[in-house]
Amino acid sequence: MASEYTTTEYIQHHLTNAQMCSVNGEIAFNKACSGSGFWVLHVDTMAWSIGLGILFLWFFRSVAKKATTGVPTKTQAFVELVVDFVNDNVTSTFHGKSSLIAPLALTIFVWVLLMNLMDLVPVDVLPAIAGMVGQYGFGMDPHDVYMKAVPTTDLNLTFALAMGVFILILFYSIKMKGISGFVKELTMQPFGHWAFIPVNFILETVTLLARPLSLALRLFGNLYASELIFILIATIGLFQLPLHFAWAVFHILVLPLQAFIFMMLTIVYLSLASEDH
Amino acid sequence: MNMNFTMIGQLIAFAVFVAFCMKYVWPPLLAAIEERQKTIADGLEASARAEKDLELAQAKATDQLKEAKAQAAEIVEQAKKRANQLVDEETQRGHAEREKIIAQGYAEIEAERNRVKEDLRKQVAALAITGAEKILAREIDAQAQNDIVEKLVAEL
Numbered sequence: 268m269a270s271e272y273t274t275t276e277y278i279q280h281h282l283t284n285a286q287m288c289s290v291n292g293e294i295a296f297n298k299a300c301s302g303s304g305f306w307v308l309h310v311d312t313m314a315w316s317i318g319l320g321i322l323f324l325w326f327f328r329s330v331a332k333k334a335t336t337g338v339p340t341k342t343q344a345f346v347e348l349v350v351d352f353v354n355d356n357v358t359s360t361f362h363g364k365s366s367l368i369a370p371l372a373l374t375i376f377v378w379v380l381l382m383n384l385m386d387l388v389p390v391d392v393l394p395a396i397a398g399m400v401g402q403y404g405f406g407m408d409p410h411d412v413y414m415k416a417v418p419t420t421d422l423n424l425t426f427a428l429a430m431g432v433f434i435l436i437l438f439y440s441i442k443m444k445g446i447s448g449f450v451k452e453l454t455m456q457p458f459g460h461w462a463f464i465p466v467n468f469i470l471e472t473v474t475l476l477a478r479p480l481s482l483a484l485r486l487f488g489n490l491y492a493s494e495l496i497f498i499l500i501a502t503i504g505l506f507q508l509p510l511h512f513a514w515a516v517f518h519i520l521v522l523p524l525q526a527f528i529f530m531m532l533t534i535v536y537l538s539l540a541s542e543d544h
Numbered sequence: 545m546n547m548n549f550t551m552i553g554q555l556i557a558f559a560v561f562v563a564f565c566m567k568y569v570w571p572p573l574l575a576a577i578e579e580r581q582k583t584i585a586d587g588l589e590a591s592a593r594a595e596k597d598l599e600l601a602q603a604k605a606t607d608q609l610k611e612a613k614a615q616a617a618e619i620v621e622q623a624k625k626r627a628n629q630l631v632d633e634e635t636q637r638g639h640a641e642r643e644k645i646i647a648q649g650y651a652e653i654e655a656e657r658n659r660v661k662e663d664l665r666k667q668v669a670a671l672a673i674t675g676a677e678k679i680l681a682r683e684i685d686a687q688a689q690n691d692i693v694e695k696l697v698a699e700l
Contacts (some may be wrong), residue, residue: 284550309550316554320561327569334576336583343576350573369574370566378561423547427554431562 272410274502281390281498284309284421285397285413297411309421311397316418319381320374327377349377356531361538368537371435372530375428380526382424383490385417387515387522390497419490419525422483429483432533436478439540478536482529489525493518669697 272280288300288307300307330346339347353373361368393416398409418424440449453471454464493514500510673693 305548307546307548307550308553309548312550313553313557317557320557324561324564324569327565327573331569331572331576334572336576336579339576339580346573347577350570351577354574354577367562367566370570371562373570374558374562374565421550423550424554426547427551427558430551430555431558 277502278495278498280410280413281394282415282420282495283413284415285311297413309415309423311413311415312418312421312424315385315416316378316382316424319385319418320378323374323377323381327373349373353530357534360531360534361541363538363541365537365541367435368534371537372534375533376526376530379419379428379486379529380523382418383522383526386420386490386494386497386518388416389511390494390501417490417494419486420494422487425483425487426479428486428529429479432482432536433479436475436536436540439537443541478532482532482536486525486529489521493521665697665700668700669693672696 283297286297286300286307287310288295288303290299290303296310327346330343333340334343350373353376354369357369357372394412394414397414398412401407401412402409415421440452444452453475454467456467456471458467496514497511500507500514503510
């Protein structure tokens with residue numbers, strides 16, 4: 268595909284989501300959506316993330332249904348390894364009883380990891396397939412078919428995850444400390460005097476909001492940057508092969524690490540929210 | 545990079561995934577893991593207990609062996625003692641028997657001698673009487689001299 272674009276167009280094409288929106292009561296796609304503002308759906312992000320999420324849940328559920336307490340199959344042993352890993356991290360960090368934190372951490376870890384791993388699929392493969400499907404299936408110009416296959420390079424997704432975590436932070440804060448306790452935490456720290464209430468409030472609000480913001484931007488930033496480098500490497504011709512390989516090997520470390528960091532910080536934030544100071 | 549409705553959609557998807565995981569995935573897997581952990585812990589405990597039991601049984605067996613050996617030694621000792629005692633008793637009885645037999649022999653010999661003595665005395669008396677008859681060369685009233693003869697016999 269690269270030969271048909273200038274480099275800038277190529278990169279832009281790879282970094283644009285497939286969009287879907289409603290224009291004058293009819294469903295429209297991509298460039299037609301430029302005026303729709305907020306009411307646009309990234310079809311590729313939605314499809315890949317939900318697909319991978321269902322893959323994760325289906326796989327784990329099928330193992331869970333057949334789970335034996337005796338000698339496990341290799342698949343079950345693998346799944347249990349993941350579950351045990353997450354459970355260890357949760358129990359060592361979150362000192363309370365909650366039936367939500369551990370499944371939440373497992374979902375975040377595996378789901379984000381799966382979405383991150385899409386980064387290792389060569390950058391042209393999925394857009395090319397999508398382009399051919401668009402061209403021969405629907406008679407579209409392949410240049411108008413967009414496919415950004417790594418959902419975690421879409422700010423919408425990382426912010427959605429962070430929003431979910433943020434809602435839980437608020438929920439746990441209020442559940443554990445009560446509304447008055449939560450308000451007190453926002454206004455009477457770090458300076459325990461009424462005169463400092465505005466200062467305290469500003470400081471604590473920044474602290475509170477920084478958590479989901481940093482969660483979302485860290486994951487997005489890392490994945491967006493690595494995807495961008497992959498795309499850049501793809502533009503340099505024949506020498507891209509060893510470079511791709513080296514960069515991909517590096518990401519065997521980066522991708523699980525980012526998933527792990529997201530999970531760990533989620534646990535830490537919820538643990539902080541549910542602890543009474 | 546524009547924020548849009550995708551975020552809401554993803555948030556809903558995220559919530560649904562977490563809820564599903566919380567209800568259908570996490571509990572059975574963790575239950576299986578914890579159940580197995582319990583089974584393994586029980587097994588380890590049982591094996592430790594069995595080991596201890598084995599140790600105890602071995603100690604007991606050793607004790608019993610020692611006791612049995614001691615008993616056997618005692619029995620042998622007793623048997624030896626009894627044997628010695630029997631030998632002693634037999635020896636003593638043999639001695640006694642010998643003494644008795646010897647004493648009997650002596651008694652028999654004594655009795656024989658006495659009888660022989662008596663015979664001899666009677667013969668001597670008869671001889672004396674005969675001698676006296678011959679010496680006197682006459683018929684004497686045996687009846688009248690009988691007390692003398694008796695007296696003679698008693699003196700012999």
